[in-house]
Amino acid sequence: MSRLDVNRSGEMEVFVRVVQLGGFSAAARAYRMTPSAVSKLVARLEARLGVRLVHRSTRALQLTPEGVTFYERSVRVLAELDEAERGAATSAAPQGRLRVNASVPFGTQVLLPLVPEFLARYPSVCLDIVLTDTVIDLMEERTDVAIRHGPLKSSDLVARKLGEPRMLVIGSPAYLKRHGTPKTPRDLERHNLIGFGFARTVDGWPFVDQGRELTVTPHGNTLVSNGEALRQLVLSGLGLGRLATFQVKEDIAAGRLVPLLEEYNPGDRDTVHAVFLGAGGQLPSRVRAFLDFLVEKVHL
Known part of the structure; x- marks a missing residue:
């Protein structure tokens, strides 16, 4: 035996x-x-x-x-x-390597600014951050926590909700000066709409016009692989884009971008979750500490 x-x-x-x-x-x-x-x-x-x-x-x-x-x-x-x-x-001091995956916009504008505070609170943790808009397999990529946007598919993953930022159609003052400001969703047919080069849960731009729902599919001359690239192109005046408020609120406040067609905005939101493997009671203390920190600090 x-x-x-x-x-x-x-x-x-x-x-x-x-x-x-x-x-x-x-x-x-x-x-x-x-x-x-x-x-x-x-x-x-x-x-x-x-x-x-x-x-x-x-x-x-x-x-x-x-x-x-x-x-x-x-x-x-x-x-x-x-x-x-x-x-x-119940380790009193979370420690060890913590691999985190996030989209490029969330990573650059939300996660990275919070990293110094998290590591000051938990100095024995080593963060390994990967930024990509590609949806990864947590097990295959050996990832502890991933940030996911949009509706969650049924899976073995556990999720904690971080927020529901509104989606906005935006353009730069320079672009609007050259091409005019769209007054209705149908006016977008005459504009350069920058889209994504990968499949999304909601591919089109949804609107409500006189009580009717309609969707405009981006038909511009450029496709991008992540939201930060789209934001940069919109800032450059290439065309119009549609992004979450957390990605563009500072640009709007500074006058670099202008929200468009808000009266037709259906109020749709980009739900953001932190997903991970394993029930809460089975989580390493470093993962639990990171999730609690995100819920405390992220305001979308």
Whole structure:
């Protein structure tokens, strides 16, 4: 029989309790077992070790010299196991490598500015940050936390919601001066609409016009792979774009970008989640600390 087939810590625990309580019957009551079951367990332990641990009698239980030695070492081993489990489950100081995946806009405008504060709070954590708008497989990429935009698909991932930023159609003053400001969604047919070169949950730009829903598909001369590239092109005056408020609010406040067609905006939002593998009680402390930090600090 291999060691993997034997619950050695369980045997130790029962044996220690037999010694501490002074007999098989008392230990059996503590574990809700029969005295016979406890006696057989100790007998199996003795057979495996090849030594007698206790002298049995109807009146008292007496340890052999080998039993005294095994009892003392078992107490130390069980104490160390308890300490190891407490340390793994509730480490007071999160530490180790934490791999995080985020979209380029969220990473550059939300996550990276928060990194110094997080590492000041948890100096023993090493962040490994990957920015890409490509949806990755967390298991395959060995990623602890990923930031996902839009509706979540059914999966084994667990999610914590970070916010629901509104989506805006935006353009630069320079572009609008050259090409005019669209007054209705139908005016967008005459404009250069910059889109994404990958499939999205919502590919078109949704609007509501006189109570009717309509979608305008971007038909410009440029496609991009991430939201930050789209923002830069819109800032350059190449065309119009549609982005989340957290990506463009500073540009709007500074006058570098102008929100368009707000009266036709249906109020659709880009829901943002932090997703991860494993239930909350099974998370390493560094992952739990990072998720709690995001929920506390991210305001979209």
